[in-house]
Amino acid sequence: MINKWTLALASAxxxxxxxxxxxxxxxxxxxxxxxxxxxYVDTSAIWSPGSPNGIIWGRTFDxxxxxxxxxxxxxxxxxLEKPLDEGQWSAGYxxxxxxxxxxxxxxxxxxxxxxxxxxxxxxxxxxVALRAPIGNGLDIKLGVFDTLIGYEVFESVNxxxxxxSYGYFIEPTHHTGVLLSYHINDMISVSGGVANGWxxxxxxxxxxxxxxxxxxxxxxxxxxxxTLPEATGVLAGSSIYAGIVYGDSTAGVTGSPAGTGSGIDxxxxxxxxxxxxxxxxxxGLSFGGAFDYRENGPRAYAVNxxxxxxxxxxxxxxxxxxxxxxxxxxxxxxxxxGTWYPGVDGNGNPNGxxxxxLGAITFTVxxxxxxxxxxxxxxxxxxxxxxxxxxxxxxxDNDALTLTANFxxxx
Numbered sequence: 394m395i396n397k398w399t400l401a402l403a404s405a406x407x408x409x410x411x412x413x414x415x416x417x418x419x420x421x422x423x424x425x426x427x428x429x430x431x432x433y434v435d436t437s438a439i440w441s442p443g444s445p446n447g448i449i450w451g452r453t454f455d456x457x458x459x460x461x462x463x464x465x466x467x468x469x470x471x472x473l474e475k476p477l478d479e480g481q482w483s484a485g486y487x488x489x490x491x492x493x494x495x496x497x498x499x500x501x502x503x504x505x506x507x508x509x510x511x512x513x514x515x516x517x518x519x520x521v522a523l524r525a526p527i528g529n530g531l532d533i534k535l536g537v538f539d540t541l542i543g544y545e546v547f548e549s550v551n552x553x554x555x556x557x558s559y560g561y562f563i564e565p566t567h568h569t570g571v572l573l574s575y576h577i578n579d580m581i582s583v584s585g586g587v588a589n590g591w592x593x594x595x596x597x598x599x600x601x602x603x604x605x606x607x608x609x610x611x612x613x614x615x616x617x618x619x620t621l622p623e624a625t626g627v628l629a630g631s632s633i634y635a636g637i638v639y640g641d642s643t644a645g646v647t648g649s650p651a652g653t654g655s656g657i658d659x660x661x662x663x664x665x666x667x668x669x670x671x672x673x674x675x676x677g678l679s680f681g682g683a684f685d686y687r688e689n690g691p692r693a694y695a696v697n698x699x700x701x702x703x704x705x706x707x708x709x710x711x712x713x714x715x716x717x718x719x720x721x722x723x724x725x726x727x728x729x730x731g732t733w734y735p736g737v738d739g740n741g742n743p744n745g746x747x748x749x750x751l752g753a754i755t756f757t758v759x760x761x762x763x764x765x766x767x768x769x770x771x772x773x774x775x776x777x778x779x780x781x782x783x784x785x786x787x788x789x790d791n792d793a794l795t796l797t798a799n800f801x802x803x804x
Contacts, residue, residue, distance in 0.1 A: 427485075428475045433550055433803045435467040435495075440796045449775060449793045450734030451726065451751050453557040454495050454549075461795070468495040470517075470548065481526035489517035491547075498547070499566060516595060517547065517567065527575075534572040534586075537595050540565040541572075541584060541616040542636040542666035544683035544706065553681075553710055554757045555771045555799040559726035560685040560704035562693075562733060564664060565592035565638055568614065580622055586614040591642035591662040591690070599641040612640020627674025638664045642691055662690045670708075677712030687728075694731040702728030702749075718759040725778075726751045734777075750779035767801040 441447060441461045449456030454467060469492040475485040491499065492514050499515040520536030543564045545552045570588030577583065590599040591612050599610040616636035623629045642662040668683040686703040706724035713719055726733065732749045755773040762768050775793040 427478075428473060431472045431474070431804060432470040433548070433801050434469050435493075435549060435799075435801045437465045437467060437555070437800070438798045439463070439465065442794055442796075447793070449795070450777075451559050451562055451749075451775070453562050454498070455556050455795065455797065456793075459494070466493050467549070468493040477522050477524050477532065481524070481530070483524040485522040486520065487522065488519045491515050491517045495547075529576050529578075532574040534574075535570075537567055537569050538572055539567055540592070540638060541586075541614050542638060542664060543685070544668045544681065544708070549799070550767050550801045550803060553708055553720035554722050554755050554773075555769055555797055556755060556773050556795070558683070558704065558706050558722065558724050559733065559751055559753070560683055560706055560724070563685060563687045563690060563702045563704065563728070564666070565642075567592060568612065568638075569593075569595055569597070570612070570614075572614065580620055582618045582620075584614070584616045588612045588614060588640065591638055591640045591664070593642070610641045612638060614638050628672060631669070631671045633667075633669045635665075635667045637666070638662075663688045664690065679710050681708035681710070682706065683708075692729065692731040693733060694735040698729075700729035700732065702726070702732045716761040720757040720759065722753075722755040722757075724753050724755075747779050750777070752776045752778050765803050767799070767803065769797075769799040771795075771797040771799065773797070 437455070437460075439455055439461055441449065447461065448458065449461070454460065455465075471490045471492075472487070473490075474487040476487075477483040477485045494513060496513055496515040496517075499517055516537060518536075518538050520534045520538050523533040523535070525531045525533065539546070543561060545554075545557055545561045547566070549555050549557075568586070568588035568590075570586055572584060572586035574582065574584040589597060589611065593599070614637070616634065619633045621628050621631045621633075625631070640662065664685065664687045666683070666685050668681070670679060670681045672679050683706045684704070686701075688701055689699055690702060692700055704724060704726040706722055709721045711719045726749070728749045730748060733751060734749055753773060753775045755771065757769055757771040759767065759769045773795045777791045
């Protein structure tokens, strides 16, 4: 808003309109001076030998016919953020906006306000951040924020590998609610919160067909992070993380691990997670591990009935040179039929007796060629260990191989 005294002087003809314009611009710049703009453009070329019509079950973002054997735009992300400062009553915000084919994973925008998983634009995060002067400072998020659990995240540029793990597939994505975070000391941090559901569309309340019980059907979130101190020697800086998300989830739909829908109650879902990143003391070498267990979650190819899923993954990362980084991941996954893929027998007939069982090995090379550009090459091999004799599309093959070139510009 323009200063009233300045406006009065302009009305009397004592100052020029240019001064008005300058003051108005100054006010706008002051309001935005602490806001940052960042993001990325994520693209790839993926080749899957021997599967012209295939689907690679259990893969997220890179295992469907529209992504295999061709060139792809995955996502364009824009982030507006005013981070918390060191003040006792600090305030800020964050808004993650995602455009492109991978945006529909969040199912936050749909026809008639009902998430339908088809939009190429979605809100990934949008929350108000606050800090209260309680003890070492209590941080508060209110709005839509990323889930607390998982070794990997939506932004592939922040993951050691381009492709996501089986564990990422069964985890919640985001929550609408309130989250409190507190640093007990330099070693221990904790978080806890309440959300509308285990996951689901923005503002999607979980209920059993009516809206009268939505107030009691909430999800509860919690996590603890332990960072090893300098006294631990070569392990200093290593971290151990544990988290849990418990609450009602909406019923799952085909191809959507997030369980999109109209908020009709599916199951009370419990996701527990333990992960660690371990420094070795050797320059550039670190290891990681992740374990996910989910009970009664939305399955990609079945909706009703009790179910389970668990995954384990090991990671290794080595900074070979200033420009070359090598990453490897080995993983195993097991879950009720329909968790990652529909069970069938050797003739392609449904076989509900077999659990889903998968294994995969992934190697990724990150070679920095251009400034602000992440350039990666990846080889991934997946294997169906469940005895269903189908994995890579319709060719009754137990194996899948993908070769990927990934280019991401960060700004």
